[in-house]
Amino acid sequence: MRDTPTAQLPDVDVLARLRLCERERFVHQHPHSCALATRSAAHFLFGVPLHWMRDWPSPVTVFVRNAQGAELTCVDGHQYADFCLGDTGAMFGHSPEPIAQALAKQAPNGLTTMLPSDATARIGERLAQRFGLPFWQLAMTASDANRFVLRWARAITGRRYLLVFDGCYHGAVDDTLVDRDPVTGATVPRPSVLGAVHNHDAYTRVIPFNDLDALAAALADGQVAALLAEPALTNFGLVPPLPGFWGAAQALCQRHGTLLVWDETHTLSTGVGGFARTHGIVPDFWVAGKAVAGGVPCALYGFGGDTAQRMAAVKCAAPEGHSGIGTTLSANALAMAALEAALDHLHTDATYARMTQAADVLEAGLNERLRAHALPWTVTRLGARMELQFTPATPRNAHDVRRAAHPALEESLHLFMLNRGVLLTPFHGMMLCSPATDTAHVDQLLTVFDEWLAALGL
Numbered sequence: 001m002r003d004t005p006t007a008q009l010p011d012v013d014v015l016a017r018l019r020l021c022e023r024e025r026f027v028h029q030h031p032h033s034c035a036l037a038t039r040s041a042a043h044f045l046f047g048v049p050l051h052w053m054r055d056w057p058s059p060v061t062v063f064v065r066n067a068q069g070a071e072l073t074c075v076d077g078h079q080y081a082d083f084c085l086g087d088t089g090a091m092f093g094h095s096p097e098p099i100a101q102a103l104a105k106q107a108p109n110g111l112t113t114m115l116p117s118d119a120t121a122r123i124g125e126r127l128a129q130r131f132g133l134p135f136w137q138l139a140m141t142a143s144d145a146n147r148f149v150l151r152w153a154r155a156i157t158g159r160r161y162l163l164v165f166d167g168c169y170h171g172a173v174d175d176t177l178v179d180r181d182p183v184t185g186a187t188v189p190r191p192s193v194l195g196a197v198h199n200h201d202a203y204t205r206v207i208p209f210n211d212l213d214a215l216a217a218a219l220a221d222g223q224v225a226a227l228l229a230e231p232a233l234t235n236f237g238l239v240p241p242l243p244g245f246w247g248a249a250q251a252l253c254q255r256h257g258t259l260l261v262w263d264e265t266h267t268l269s270t271g272v273g274g275f276a277r278t279h280g281i282v283p284d285f286w287v288a289g290k291a292v293a294g295g296v297p298c299a300l301y302g303f304g305g306d307t308a309q310r311m312a313a314v315k316c317a318a319p320e321g322h323s324g325i326g327t328t329l330s331a332n333a334l335a336m337a338a339l340e341a342a343l344d345h346l347h348t349d350a351t352y353a354r355m356t357q358a359a360d361v362l363e364a365g366l367n368e369r370l371r372a373h374a375l376p377w378t379v380t381r382l383g384a385r386m387e388l389q390f391t392p393a394t395p396r397n398a399h400d401v402r403r404a405a406h407p408a409l410e411e412s413l414h415l416f417m418l419n420r421g422v423l424l425t426p427f428h429g430m431m432l433c434s435p436a437t438d439t440a441h442v443d444q445l446l447t448v449f450d451e452w453l454a455a456l457g458l
Contacts, residue, residue: 142289167398
């Protein structure tokens with residue numbers, strides 16, 4: 001294991017004083033959000049309709065009045081340059097006009113019917129053209145899509161075991177919510193998971209990312225149905241694949257009869273068609289959600305002709321009844337309308353060119369400041385997404401991320417920027433540029449970043 005030099009960090013007392021000051025500043029600036037948090041707590045657990053919404057470093061969650069493009073406005077009237085973008089759900093900007101128009105047009109003509117719409121054939125053709133796989137199925141969320149894919153994978157391979165990388169992927173599939181013991185390498189239950197009844201660690205294997213030897217060993221007994229992964233880790237900090245890793249990894253999967261499942265919900269920001277099309281790799285299953293339909297709840301999974309034949313065979317051979325795959329609202333009329341509009345107007349070269357241009361400016365600005373202040377920190381980038389990491393080198397796996405973790409510094413960065421009108425993803429130092437992100441938004445972030453460094457005495 002390589003040695004990672006200790007990154008320059010601010011004085012602990014300075015960091016603690018700044019945290020106290022920024023929390024007080026937030027409360028003073030956000031009286032209406034504070035009042036709504038108290039009022040909502042009478043009816044919502046932790047005062048929010050989804051408990052993840054409390055994962056921000058602020059004393060209470062910011063309550064939003066409206067969001068448009070790359071900006072949102074809170075109930076206290078503060079406007080934010082949004083580099084979180086709904087943790088990718090609004091990757092193409094908040095309420096893109098083509099999506100809003102498609103929803104308004106469809107709404108009077110039906111919301112959900114559990115029947116295909118007249119746009120189904122057109123959408124299938126566009127999906128195949130854009131993402132390079134001929135067959136598709138829809139779901140409501142990427143987590144659901146992955147659950148369904150893993151059911152298919154186990155059914156068509158006749159195998160029970162799954163394989164994931166340490167640090168996991170972005171979603172909420174129970175089978176994947178396990179950890180790797182750093183000493184023994186064994187798969188163990190994740191302590192933070194609530195209400196687990198089944199021993200998912202008994203049928204899931206966990207290995208380090210970017211480790212071909214570990215991958216070969218995990219697949220060697222021919223018992224793994226599928227490897228479920230993001231092309232680059234994003235849920236545990238941004239960890240890109242090493243050059244040549246995925247070509248070799250896919251060859252290992254094919255050699256051992258293991259299906260390769262790529263979840264591109266976060267890496268869709270890599271380029272048009274996601275990481276797969278950008279890098280010329282075709283997995284057995286390709287999954288995306290969140291942003292794929294412009295932020296409207298919608299997810300999908302694609303697969304090739306041979307896989308489709310195997311899926312059809314096991315379905316036809318099974319007794320009549322519920323397959324356990326799919327939900328009633330999957331492919332509802334609103335989601336299909338939004339998906340078609342997104343394919344026509346958002347998943348385009350022009351859209352990604354604007355995202356890339358903003359990301360180029362942001363990356364250059366951050367790196368310029370790291371050099372000027374002689375800070376041994378790293379900006380790791382993947383398409384329109386990047387992360388400021390408090391380590392001298394881009395991490396190769398989850399172990400590297402854990403060693404470099406500095407939660408107090410991350411919290412300070414987020415809250416300081418939030419108090420000055422810049423919203424970052426609350427997990428790590430992740431930043432995402434939308435097609436609506438312009439130089440003014442980037443300049444605002446960089447100016448606040450300068451102020452944060454000065455406040456820390458760096």
